[in-house]
Amino acid sequence: MKPGVVHLQIESTRDPFFHDILARVLKEAGRVESIVRNLLAFARDTPNQHHPLDPAKVIEETLSLCQTQLVTSGIHLQVDTAPDLPCIRGNRQQLIQVLLNLISNARNTLNEKYPETDPAKILHITTSRCRHEGRDMVCLSVEDRGSDIPQHHLAHVKEPFFTTKPEGKGTGLGLSISHDIIKQHGVALEITSVPGEGTRIDIRLPIEEERTEPQGNGTAR
Ligand SMILES: Nc1ncnc2c1ncn2[C@@H]1O[C@H](COP(=O)(O)OP(=O)(O)OP(=O)(O)O)[C@@H](O)[C@H]1O
Numbered sequence: 001m002k003p004g005v006v007h008l009q010i011e012s013t014r015d016p017f018f019h020d021i022l023a024r025v026l027k028e029a030g031r032v033e034s035i036v037r038n039l040l041a042f043a044r045d046t047p048n049q050h051h052p053l054d055p056a057k058v059i060e061e062t063l064s065l066c067q068t069q070l071v072t073s074g075i076h077l078q079v080d081t082a083p084d085l086p087c088i089r090g091n092r093q094q095l096i097q098v099l100l101n102l103i104s105n106a107r108n109t110l111n112e113k114y115p116e117t118d119p120a121k122i123l124h125i126t127t128s129r130c131r132h133e134g135r136d137m138v139c140l141s142v143e144d145r146g147s148d149i150p151q152h153h154l155a156h157v158k159e160p161f162f163t164t165k166p167e168g169k170g171t172g173l174g175l176s177i178s179h180d181i182i183k184q185h186g187v188a189l190e191i192t193s194v195p196g197e198g199t200r201i202d203i204r205l206p207i208e209e210e211r212t213e214p215q216g217n218g219t220a221r
């Protein structure tokens, strides 16, 4: 059953027993969707499918897929896009997938730390120019004010199947797949987590040298 159909049925059912069952169906459907999405990315080795992309458009497209969930969770979303950013070179679909994984992790930790609304329930997405090993690059950062990642977990969070979620809730593949995808784009994903402040993940992407028409105006497939 499609998640949209389940949503409609949940809204229209008054029986608490069926409501509970449908809510569980919806949750499991979301989990299966995330596993399939991640496995598909594993199966695709697409270094040759990198194109010029407008970073702001990649973020816009990602948010169009997850903004409703953020709003429902009461998360304050701040997006700061540096003006006149150059095009990056990358795989649009994979970059959207990485951002969705990072945003999903941020949403989880923020919901855990602040089960209700809170002025500090903030997710901050920024794009900026940066330099890495003498190269000009574009940096996309996803930063949350949720619980930090303990130091002894930091070395493991990029490993496949590492998760602190209760059994059956997380695959532990989100960060490891994201890390692989970003490595394929050139520079490893960098995680900074500070006790009491939250977590920031930086993705550095190569700049498209030639001036070509960017992709990223279509819908995600
Ligand atoms: N922004 C974050 N804040 C705090 N902890 C995080 C954050 N991102 C990741 N983690 C930690 O890293 C672990 C691994 O993350 P990863 O995305 O790989 O798997 P998961 O979120 O547990 O499962 P899935 O992505 O399948 O839902 C998480 O279980 C969590 O402990």
Ligand SMILES: [Mg+2]
Pocket: 101, 104, 105, 170, 174, 175
């Ligand atoms: Mg995750």
